[in-house]
Amino acid sequence: MEAPDEELMLAYGRGDAGAFEMLYRRHRGPLYRFVLRAIKQRSVAEELFQEAWIRVIEARSRYAPQARFTTWLYTIAHNLLVDHWRKKGLALVSLDTEDVLSESANPARHAEGREALARFLQALEALPAAQREAFLLHEEAGLTVAEIAAVTGANEEAAKSRVRYAMAKLKAAVNDD
Amino acid sequence: MTTDDDKVSLRYRSLAREEPPRHVDEAILAAARRAADARPAPLVAPTGRRRWYFPLAAAAIIILAVAVTMHVERQRPDLEIAEALVAALPKTREGELKRELEPRAQRRAEVLGEVQKPQSVPRAPAPAAAPEPAAARDAASEMREAPGKRAAMQSRAEATAGAVAGLAKASPEQWLQGIADLRRQGRHEEADRALAEFRRAYPDYRISEAMLEKVEKK
Numbered sequence: 001m002e003a004p005d006e007e008l009m010l011a012y013g014r015g016d017a018g019a020f021e022m023l024y025r026r027h028r029g030p031l032y033r034f035v036l037r038a039i040k041q042r043s044v045a046e047e048l049f050q051e052a053w054i055r056v057i058e059a060r061s062r063y064a065p066q067a068r069f070t071t072w073l074y075t076i077a078h079n080l081l082v083d084h085w086r087k088k089g090l091a092l093v094s095l096d097t098e099d100v101l102s103e104s105a106n107p108a109r110h111a112e113g114r115e116a117l118a119r120f121l122q123a124l125e126a127l128p129a130a131q132r133e134a135f136l137l138h139e140e141a142g143l144t145v146a147e148i149a150a151v152t153g154a155n156e157e158a159a160k161s162r163v164r165y166a167m168a169k170l171k172a173a174v175n176d177d
Numbered sequence: 178m179t180t181d182d183d184k185v186s187l188r189y190r191s192l193a194r195e196e197p198p199r200h201v202d203e204a205i206l207a208a209a210r211r212a213a214d215a216r217p218a219p220l221v222a223p224t225g226r227r228r229w230y231f232p233l234a235a236a237a238i239i240i241l242a243v244a245v246t247m248h249v250e251r252q253r254p255d256l257e258i259a260e261a262l263v264a265a266l267p268k269t270r271e272g273e274l275k276r277e278l279e280p281r282a283q284r285r286a287e288v289l290g291e292v293q294k295p296q297s298v299p300r301a302p303a304p305a306a307a308p309e310p311a312a313a314r315d316a317a318s319e320m321r322e323a324p325g326k327r328a329a330m331q332s333r334a335e336a337t338a339g340a341v342a343g344l345a346k347a348s349p350e351q352w353l354q355g356i357a358d359l360r361r362q363g364r365h366e367e368a369d370r371a372l373a374e375f376r377r378a379y380p381d382y383r384i385s386e387a388m389l390e391k392v393e394k395k
Contacts, residue, residue, distance in 0.1 A: 012209070012213065015213045015214075016213065017209055017210045017213035017214070020206075020209040020210075020213065021206060021209070024202075024205065024206060024209070028196065028197055028202065029194065029195075029196050029197075032195060032196060032197040033194070033195055036195055046197065046198070046201055049197060049201065050201060050204065050205060053205045053208075053209075054205070054208065055376075055377065055380035056380070057205075057208055057209050057212050058212075058377045058380070059377070059378065059379075059380050059381075060212065062378065062379075072381050075381040075383070076380040076381050079376075079380065079381065079382075079383065086389075086393075116188075117188070117191055117192060120188050120189070120191075120192070121192060124189070139186060139189050139190075153383045167181075167182055167185055170185045170188070170189075171181045171182075171184070171185055173188075174181075174184050174185055174188050175181075
């Protein structure tokens, strides 16, 4: 049986670099896709992805498993995203109502996939940032609504409706096929 | 989950499964290994006859430290103040402060690329780090010559070292309130540094909008 994330993180805090490597291998893909699809700019996403792991490394001795490691990790990533959005002058309130990055549409990237997938990706990218983030936390990190609320600092009702709205818009894109 | 939700999930999973580039993996793992290696080796619990070594050694060190401190205090009060100030000033005002003002990318590169640092986890600056002996002597003589300058330096050092190091020991809420106070007093460099330190110490802490307004630079 595989060691739980929380145990690995505690082991890393005690100096076990191998524990970190296992933890990293488990979460690298989902966290990277979460950041990449939330930000949509590869270079910025890579930067924030690295920064998230650096913060994990730096906080290793303070880590205390009060919640799932996944929740902790994605909270760090969420805080970085929020900082990023703030630096771009976007108020958090607006994240529910607007698509924050109009430069997101990348025709080359869309052309790579099949048409239906491209349409789906376009619909995903067109979601308001908060809804897209909630959806990605659900899909990539496998978080529950309560955990999404904890990560994003929203109340459960808000988190639930973000996931629901995101799902509704994406269903429309799927049903267009 | 409804069938429609499943369809959405399925479609999402059909998208490209992007992975971080290899150089990013390598950089992060190398940084993690360096940080782990930088930890001091754990003390081996003494057994048998050696059981009394550690308490005895600790007691001897404490007695010696107290004796030396009292002796130095009686002999050279000015030099001690100067040493403390010099210890605080270069660490807090120049090295750390400059570092915090660097862009995030540069700091990340430093963490990812550092090789020689014995401790890679940036911590709250130590208020009483060991001073450079020569620098301490220079500062001491300079301060003996200029009492007014000494007072100014002392208050400056106290403000810097006290504010930032003191905050690091507080709870997250108190720490943030301290940063807000620094900001309100116009001590923006210290506030910036303390905020960066806070974010490293509590990366998962969610700062409320109201508090962000107070602690972030306008």
